[in-house]
Amino acid sequence: MNGKDINEFWHEILRAVEKDIPAPTFHSWVEPLVPVSYDDTQFLVKTGHLLASNCLMNYQTAFHSAIKQVLGSELRFHIIYDEELSKTLKKKVQSKKEQLNETNLIDVKENKFVKYEQLKQMQSACNLNTKYKFENFVVGAGAKFAYAASHTVAEFPGKKYNPLFIYGGSGLGKTHLMQSIGNYNLSNSNLKVKYVTSEDFLNELVASLVKGGDKGSQMSKFRQQYRNVDILLIDDIQFIAGKERMTEELFNTFETLYLKGKQIVLTSDRPPKEIDKLPDRLRSRFEMGLMADIQPPDLETRMAILMKLAEVDKITMPLDVVEFIASVFSRNVRELEGAYNKVTAHASLYERELTVDYVKEIIHYTENKQIITSTFIIEQVAKYFSISEDDIISAARSQKYSKARQIAMYLAKKHAMESLTEMSETFKKKHSTVLFAYKKISEDIVVNNKLAKDIELIEKTIK
Numbered sequence: 001m002n003g004k005d006i007n008e009f010w011h012e013i014l015r016a017v018e019k020d021i022p023a024p025t026f027h028s029w030v031e032p033l034v035p036v037s038y039d040d041t042q043f044l045v046k047t048g049h050l051l052a053s054n055c056l057m058n059y060q061t062a063f064h065s066a067i068k069q070v071l072g073s074e075l076r077f078h079i080i081y082d083e084e085l086s087k088t089l090k091k092k093v094q095s096k097k098e099q100l101n102e103t104n105l106i107d108v109k110e111n112k113f114v115k116y117e118q119l120k121q122m123q124s125a126c127n128l129n130t131k132y133k134f135e136n137f138v139v140g141a142g143a144k145f146a147y148a149a150s151h152t153v154a155e156f157p158g159k160k161y162n163p164l165f166i167y168g169g170s171g172l173g174k175t176h177l178m179q180s181i182g183n184y185n186l187s188n189s190n191l192k193v194k195y196v197t198s199e200d201f202l203n204e205l206v207a208s209l210v211k212g213g214d215k216g217s218q219m220s221k222f223r224q225q226y227r228n229v230d231i232l233l234i235d236d237i238q239f240i241a242g243k244e245r246m247t248e249e250l251f252n253t254f255e256t257l258y259l260k261g262k263q264i265v266l267t268s269d270r271p272p273k274e275i276d277k278l279p280d281r282l283r284s285r286f287e288m289g290l291m292a293d294i295q296p297p298d299l300e301t302r303m304a305i306l307m308k309l310a311e312v313d314k315i316t317m318p319l320d321v322v323e324f325i326a327s328v329f330s331r332n333v334r335e336l337e338g339a340y341n342k343v344t345a346h347a348s349l350y351e352r353e354l355t356v357d358y359v360k361e362i363i364h365y366t367e368n369k370q371i372i373t374s375t376f377i378i379e380q381v382a383k384y385f386s387i388s389e390d391d392i393i394s395a396a397r398s399q400k401y402s403k404a405r406q407i408a409m410y411l412a413k414k415h416a417m418e419s420l421t422e423m424s425e426t427f428k429k430k431h432s433t434v435l436f437a438y439k440k441i442s443e444d445i446v447v448n449n450k451l452a453k454d455i456e457l458i459e460k461t462i463k
């Protein structure tokens with residue numbers, strides 16, 4: 001053991017490796033690693049997460065070169081699972097939970113998500129969220145085919161339907177099914193899985209092009225990352241439309257993987273033929289495997305989804321309450337889940353029994369009136385500015401979109417009966433981004449009459 005200085009070495013290795021690993025992965029998986037020992041063959045670290053080593057597999061090369069840089073020799077990088085460490089981590093999460101319990105309502109609502117925290121930490125280098133599993137997916141008529149297709153692909157990756165193209169409206173379970181394929185393989189096979197949204201793919205591509213490096217070394221790193229996997233999952237592919245460099249890179253990645261018999265899964269809010277400005281050669285690739293659409297769930301399925309959530313949380317929810325919530329929140333599953341979380345958080349906070357009347361109170365239900373959710377606010381803001389809802393959720397930085405996005409976040413924070421976590425999920429942005437937008441618009445509105453007027457008009461449509 002080189003007890004004394006191994007920590008210093010590890011610290012330097014961390015610094016060296018940080019630039020090669022996406023920040024969320026680095027913080028969830030790499031930072032919590034604890035150095036154990038090293039000799040002339042290997043560098044040993046321990047982890048409290050069972051999945052860490054699987055999920056950091058893609059970064060072996062990065063670790064090797066960091067170790068070489070710091071220690072001057074080529075050592076194997078080895079991660080072992082340590083149960084004690086795992087217990088300490090769980091205790092930390094528990095004490096955070098208790099802290100939250102003592103604070104106000106908003107925090108309690110957040111608290112509902114603390115239980116996801118452990119799961120989130122399991123979110124891997126593969127970028128998978130372990131909450132998305134086949135077992136948690138309620139199969140209604142509208143998603144039966146997509147479910148069956150996804151399950152088959154999970155069992156026989158690269159062998160049956162390649163690519164699998166899942167499409168359908170927002171909040172209907174596309175990401176859930178896609179990530180289930182990944183999670184299934186993380187627990188049942190040793191295959192390398194990589195999940196990415198098309199926006200992240202684009203951002204990484206741009207970053208690699210900008211960084212360049214010797215003989216385009218950044219680009220080759222980027223390519224290697226995507227071409228060296230057994231299952232590639234690309235979410236929300238509709239965003240690539242019109243981005244030439246990206247479609248080209250994607251096409252080449254697709255060809256490479258496809259020829260090697262590797263599985264590709266894609267999702268989109270619409271079928272390939274409705275994605276504008278998609279080059280024909282890419283469109284025909286997307287269509288050559290199996291296309292599966294997801295339709296909104298019917299009332300029975302929505303009820304089943306609520307009952308499943310209640311079952312997991314060990315909450316008793318009377319059938320009339322289930323039916324009431326399922327009939328009010330009919331647009332999509334994301335909203336339905338949001339309503340469930342809000343209602344159960346309230347009931348547990350005030351130790352009240354769940355009845356239809358109490359639920360009406362919590363969700364501010366009025367006959368014939370739209371319930372305000374951030375999804376609904378996004379729809380209204382998009383309509384007002386004549387842009388698409390996707391433009392608001394996307395990362396597009398042009399002023400037009402970013403202003404609409406900030407206004408939507410401001411209004412959501414002000415009117416939607418949702419926790420910050422729920423809002424962040426809907427906007428696909430960080431908590432701090434939503435809070436920043438809220439603060440910025442609150443300040444600007446005082447000095448900018450045009451902005452105040454815009455907001456007043458949008459508010460009329462949501463109230």
Ligand code: ADP
Nearest residue numbers: 136137138170171172173174175176305333334
């Ligand atoms: P999409 O990617 O189509 O926009 P998501 O997969 O993100 O939608 O689904 C939104 C939320 O609804 C997720 O939390 C997901 O787990 C849940 N969900 C969607 N469909 C179902 C279903 N059939 N059964 C259980 N949960 C579902």
Ligand code: MG
Nearest residue numbers: 174175176235
């Ligand atoms: Mg999605």
